[in-house]
Amino acid sequence: DIQMTQSPSTLSASVGDRVTITCRASQSISNWLAWYQQKPGKAPKLLIYKASYLESGVPSRFSGSGSGTEFTLTISSLQPDDFATYYCQQYNSYSWTFGQGTKVEIK
Amino acid sequence: QMQLQESGPGLVKPSETLSLTCIVSGGSIRSSSYYWGWIRQPPGKGLEWIGSIFYSGRPYYNPSLKSRVTISVDTSKNQFSLNLSSVTAADTAVYYCARHLTAAAAIDSWGQGTLVTVSS
Numbered sequence: 001d002i003q004m005t006q007s008p009s010t011l012s013a014s015v016g017d018r019v020t021i022t023c024r025a026s027q028s029i030s031n032w033l034a035w036y037q038q039k040p041g042k043a044p045k046l047l048i049y050k051a052s053y054l055e056s057g058v059p060s061r062f063s064g065s066g067s068g069t070e071f072t073l074t075i076s077s078l079q080p081d082d083f084a085t086y087y088c089q090q091y092n093s094y095s096w097t098f099g100q101g102t103k104v105e106i107k
Numbered sequence: 108q109m110q111l112q113e114s115g116p117g118l119v120k121p122s123e124t125l126s127l128t129c130i131v132s133g134g135s136i137r138s139s140s141y142y143w144g145w146i147r148q149p150p151g152k153g154l155e156w157i158g159s160i161f162y163s164g165r166p167y168y169n170p171s172l173k174s175r176v177t178i179s180v181d182t183s184k185n186q187f188s189l190n191l192s193s194v195t196a197a198d199t200a201v202y203y204c205a206r207h208l209t210a211a212a213a214i215d216s217w218g219q220g221t222l223v224t225v226s227s
Contacts, residue, residue: 001170032212034211034212034213034214036154036214038154043203043217043218043219043220044154044214044217045217046213046214046215049208049211049212049213049215050211050212050213053211055213055215087153087154089154089156089213089214091212091213094159094167095156095167095169095170096144096156096159096207096212097156098146098153098154098155098156099153100153101153101154
């Protein structure tokens, strides 16, 4: 099984900050990586697919990069609506795995 | 716009089988563009993929749950289902049904989620 490790687990930041979250896969997954945002009591929302493709309707301050085993999600200028938990998710050979999540908190 | 809605009991006794159904509306489940899956989230914890299925193909399961999980599709009712047997308190979670994009392997549509509690 492919394991996904996100870092950090918690991140304290201020509005306007540039924020970067990292996700590492235990083996190469090419670019089969997605990023989601989840707010309390709500289902996750797709932000990025295939490592760097922005889902329709998602603000351009969100971006993704990486391939192989190391990936990043960047929020260029953190907005009040962005305080949430973020998850990466990999796909490989008909198996999907999520990272453990990164909570972005108000500093 | 396609919508997904979970239905099923909110309380299941230990050792029994958890059964949930996801009703798909606003589009056909018989689409080559999507897989249909189940994801769960224990209270206060992260997301765990349970399994997924193509409308005409075999299901795929999380290896850690494979011995207890069955996912099936009913194209006549435009819905798919989850059965999880021999449940324990560790299976208490919010269960989401979801739609995976086959071309991107990402989940672009989720049900609202349903809390299932395992307790006697």
